[in-house]
Amino acid sequence: MFKTIKIKGGMGDSVVMVGESLINLGNHIPVEKTVILTDKNVWAHHGKDFPPCRVIQIEPGEKAKTLDTVRDIYKRLLEFETGRSSFIAGIGGGVVCDIAGFAASTFLRGIRFGFVSSTLLSQVDASVGGKNGVNLDGYKNIVGVFSQPEFVICDLNLLSTLSQRELLNGFAEIIKHAAIYDATLFSFLEENCKKALALEKNTIEKLVYDSMKIKAAVVSRDEKEKGERRKLNFGHTFGHAFEKVKGILHGEAISAGMIIASKLSVKKGLLKGEELERIKRLIKQYGLPVDLPCDRAEVFDAIKKDKKRDDASLHFVLLSGIGSAVINEIPISELEKDI
Ligand SMILES: NC(=O)c1ccc[n+]([C@@H]2O[C@H](COP(=O)([O-])OP(=O)(O)OC[C@H]3O[C@@H](n4cnc5c(N)ncnc54)[C@H](O)[C@@H]3O)[C@@H](O)[C@H]2O)c1
Numbered sequence: 630m631f632k633t634i635k636i637k638g639g640m641g642d643s644v645v646m647v648g649e650s651l652i653n654l655g656n657h658i659p660v661e662k663t664v665i666l667t668d669k670n671v672w673a674h675h676g677k678d679f680p681p682c683r684v685i686q687i688e689p690g691e692k693a694k695t696l697d698t699v700r701d702i703y704k705r706l707l708e709f710e711t712g713r714s715s716f717i718a719g720i721g722g723g724v725v726c727d728i729a730g731f732a733a734s735t736f737l738r739g740i741r742f743g744f745v746s747s748t749l750l751s752q753v754d755a756s757v758g759g760k761n762g763v764n765l766d767g768y769k770n771i772v773g774v775f776s777q778p779e780f781v782i783c784d785l786n787l788l789s790t791l792s793q794r795e796l797l798n799g800f801a802e803i804i805k806h807a808a809i810y811d812a813t814l815f816s817f818l819e820e821n822c823k824k825a826l827a828l829e830k831n832t833i834e835k836l837v838y839d840s841m842k843i844k845a846a847v848v849s850r851d852e853k854e855k856g857e858r859r860k861l862n863f864g865h866t867f868g869h870a871f872e873k874v875k876g877i878l879h880g881e882a883i884s885a886g887m888i889i890a891s892k893l894s895v896k897k898g899l900l901k902g903e904e905l906e907r908i909k910r911l912i913k914q915y916g917l918p919v920d921l922p923c924d925r926a927e928v929f930d931a932i933k934k935d936k937k938r939d940d941a942s943l944h945f946v947l948l949s950g951i952g953s954a955v956i957n958e959i960p961i962s963e964l965e966k967d968i
């Protein structure tokens with residue numbers, strides 16, 4: 630049996646199924662009317678378990694997240710005579726889910742869609758929340774829509790074919806969820822690192838489920854990121870900048886970003902020094918970086934260009950303890966002095 634989490638969205642509700650299997654996807658979609666979107670890696674590893682639907686394969690990786698890819702998908706959908714009663718199922722990581730959600734929400738002004746999430750990062754983060762979009766001219770996710778998938782299947786068995794680096798990438802977002810919302814989950818991560826990294830069934834199921842629950846609750850309360858949802862950006866101000874400047878994976882970049890935000894929290898008297906040490910230790914335990922040597926000016930330049938910036942100040946997420954986050958409006962000039 631699998632566990633479910635319901636998410637309330639302005640444009641409809643969504644259900645997350647943790648522990649459901651790709652092999653059962655046919656039970657959740659109109660098979661004859663479904664077009665599957667996937668990438669070539671996912672197809673190579675798991676295509677044999679797809680239901681008998683028409684399949685569009687895209688190139689793997691962030692490079693494919695463009696309007697050109699979306700245009701090619703629209704053309705294939707036309708060839709397949711996709712209509713208003715059709716369904717799009719994205720099977721893949723965050724890239725496939727973001728593109729599938731965007732294409733489905735815009736083709737014919739929106740048709741039904743759902744996801745089978747195949748990376749740890751997309752299971753705990755990218756597949757829930759209703760943000761779908763693509764990159765343009767070096768700006769990440771700058772063109773997109775808010776719209777919730779009907780369902781998200783988190784098949785934990787799919788994680789076994791992920792590379793170690795992609796797996797660790799996902800743990801960074803679980804650590805983030807624990808750091809901002811759940812001190813108990815934080816302790817669980819500390820105590821069960823070995824089992825988690827070995828993808829022991831009950832351990833990984835609990836981690837994905839708890840993580841999804843946290844994100845789902847936040848998104849249900851603040852779908853459009855007007856307030857509380859911003860807390861999910863903990864570590865992301867510097868994380869996005871590191872990602873851009875260093876060309877590393879998202880989870881690696883936000884790990885170092887979480888340390889900077891935690892250090893600033895200590896400096897502002899919100900977080901205890903020993904809590905900062907616990908956060909550092911946990912991030913290291915999961916094989917993620919706690920600092921990234923790079924050019925300061927270049928990093929701040931990238932922060933200034935980040936689309937989430939409101940004029941000259943940022944909604945910066947700080948910790949007021951492990952498991953509890955606060956948002957401070959900090960001018961970039963002050964940040965440059967403090968860090
Ligand atoms: N919409 C959101 O709220 C949200 C949140 C976070 C991240 N994202 C987006 O998610 C994307 C990153 O997601 P990602 O890390 O899943 O990247 P990804 O989709 O590029 O997947 C990473 C790599 O793993 C491969 N892969 C996927 N599943 C596999 C499997 N089961 N076995 C073997 N290989 C597999 C892919 O082909 C790819 O090469 C970014 O574009 C980011 O912007 C979106």
Ligand SMILES: [Zn+2]
Nearest residue numbers: 754802879883
């Ligand atoms: Zn993130």
